[in-house]
Amino acid sequence: MMLLPELFQKENINEELISSYLDTKNLPDPDLLIRTSGELRVSNFLLWQIAYSEFYITDTLWPDFDKDELLKAVESYSKRQRRFGGR
Numbered sequence: 001m002m003l004l005p006e007l008f009q010k011e012n013i014n015e016e017l018i019s020s021y022l023d024t025k026n027l028p029d030p031d032l033l034i035r036t037s038g039e040l041r042v043s044n045f046l047l048w049q050i051a052y053s054e055f056y057i058t059d060t061l062w063p064d065f066d067k068d069e070l071l072k073a074v075e076s077y078s079k080r081q082r083r084f085g086g087r
Helices: 015-019 067-078
Strands: 032-035 054-057
Touching (some): 032 067
8 A cells, every 4th residue: 555645644635735736726716607608517617616606697608798798797796695605
């Protein structure tokens, strides 16, 4: 049985360690994920990072997503009460 480095022992594995290995490690997690074309799936996009993100789903196709559509998404987001996993 091969021994893992101390860093990778189960008691040392936590959210911070996992996040440090992601390409987005130097970026904040997104607060809002906008999904265009009415799709209701995330397609494995930023799965770890969007755990507490709010979703905005629009039927507008990406090429047609303009400033007005962005403002609609931001307005919708601004009306939400964020709980970050709590009740």
